[in-house]
Amino acid sequence: MPLLSWLSESTDERPDAIRVDDRSVSWVELRRTAAAVADDLRGVRRVAVTATSGLETVVAVVGGLLAGAAVVPVPPDAGPRERDHILRDSGAEVLLGPAGAEPTDPSGPPVVPVDLDRRSDTHHPEPAPEATALILYTSGTTGAPKGVVLSRRAVAACLDGLADAWSWTPDDRLVHGLPLFHVHGLVLGVLGPLRLGSRLHHVGRPRPERYAGAAGTLYFGVPTIWSRIAADPAVARALRPARLLVSGSAALPETVFGGLAALTGHRVVERYGMTETLITVSARADGPCRAGTVGLPLPGVQTRVMDERGDAVPTDGVAMGELQVRGATLFDGYLHRPDADAASRTPDGWFRTGDVATIGPDGWHRIVGRAATDLIKSGGYRIGAGEVEDALLAHPGVREAAVVGLPHPDLGQQVTAFVVGDGVRETELIEFVARHLSVHKRPRQVRLVDDLPRNAMGKVQKKLLPDV
Structure with a gap:
């Protein structure tokens, strides 16, 4: 055929x-x-x-x-x-x-x-x-x-x-x-x-x-x-x-x-x-x-x-x-x-x-x-970035979220979230995730940004996030 x-x-x-x-x-x-x-x-x-x-x-x-x-x-x-x-x-x-x-x-x-x-x-x-x-x-x-x-x-x-x-x-x-x-x-x-x-x-x-x-x-x-x-x-x-x-x-x-x-x-x-x-x-x-x-x-x-x-x-x-x-x-x-x-x-x-x-x-x-970017090994735990992103997106003030593991001297990698939101605070979002997921999966840091870097297909370019 x-x-x-x-x-x-x-x-x-x-x-x-x-x-x-x-x-x-x-x-x-x-x-x-x-x-x-x-x-x-x-x-x-x-x-x-x-x-x-x-x-x-x-x-x-x-x-x-x-x-x-x-x-x-x-x-x-x-x-x-x-x-x-x-x-x-x-x-x-x-x-x-x-x-x-x-x-x-x-x-x-x-x-x-x-x-x-x-x-x-x-x-x-x-x-x-x-x-x-x-x-x-x-x-x-x-x-x-x-x-x-x-x-x-x-x-x-x-x-x-x-x-x-x-x-x-x-x-x-x-x-x-x-x-x-x-x-x-x-x-x-x-x-x-x-x-x-x-x-x-x-x-x-x-x-x-x-x-x-x-x-x-x-x-x-x-x-x-x-x-x-x-x-x-x-x-x-x-x-x-x-x-x-x-x-x-x-x-x-x-x-x-x-x-x-x-x-x-x-x-x-x-x-x-x-x-x-x-x-x-x-x-x-x-x-x-x-x-x-x-x-x-x-x-x-x-x-x-x-x-x-x-x-x-x-x-x-x-x-x-x-x-x-x-x-x-x-x-x-x-x-x-x-x-x-x-x-x-x-x-x-x-x-x-x-x-x-x-x-x-x-x-x-x-x-x-x-x-390379979405399986985070932090403090002996294996954490999927997507699960943390879904938890963040459940917050009514969050429009977009991307989570990565950044180097950490004690944990190996630190769960770090980059969030586009309306009137949200870092501590509020960390506590929100901790209430919905295991505590070890919560972001240790939330960075509030204007937008996330994406390619032509709309995929977030996570390797660029540390420079946002």
Whole structure:
């Protein structure tokens, strides 16, 4: 089956299949426009795409995939150093961009504008399933970003697993406003509809009122978006006719989960994944959704939680360890980085996510956070930052909270909270957490800040917090 099977076979010429901001195309028109791009890419092995939130990006990505090239999305706001690294490291031979795009580096690949008025009826043969579909660059929290090599087979396995879990069909209309250079916005949010047949409305900037006015059945968002929607009751109630609300890329605060349930009538589906694994764990549309948990492994995916000695931890919903994954959705490796590949795999072939998790007796997963920043070892205790953050967010005066462990001469690490709030005091918040959790989990220090540093997907950049 072709990777973009619905797009490849559809004869539907209705003009609203794919809408990006204020421009729409039919399935047939998208295929013909992308085929014209693919005609220009004959013989190109790797093609970079300036991944704006525009229709040109969708056409460029589809054109690259039709041509059998590996597509390398480039964040449109990437600084010169990051952009240069991605283009050079990936070996991109061409850079596709919006009309009017000009080269910024004479030594880089030639820039080819995407012309939305061109059409072609060329049939391009489907590449082998093991061929590379995408090279996505990680955020590079240590060193330069690494290129994650994802095969067409892995992308297809992920999307088919989500179709099963979410009952995702051609009857759906997907709405989101996520960036088109990450797994969430690009793989799920664009390639998903093109494989499974649901219509797509990308709203451009993800403002709550745009979500409310889109009349979708399936909505994707990150916690920042859902938090803003929950804070606007009229907008939230407009989502009641939807079939499913999905949150990912970071943990959804329980207060937001509860607020959305009350206003929209929907318990939000949470899921878990990484660039290297795609989506591996999710709640199901036909099952329960529980605040603070991300559900069960998708078909074809296996998970386990291991302690620091390499032993499996009890599946009691309490014991924490590193989540490890294997299955059909995993990446093929880091481009040009055999050292990073070796470090990311266990001797028996499992991928080390670096995320701390628990698995309950019923198999449900809860993600505690990143091992490097969210598992705090303080005074002999192992404390999950997410649990402390949830306790802080239960305080009516707290709008945002991020918790880290900072060095401490006696405790090893000190639980430290960074809080955005209204009229709250440090001692008040420390005592509040101590009343709701074990006393040893309370923050030893609360720093009140104006905002938290976040990346393009709304994830808090915890490594930057000490400098806030």
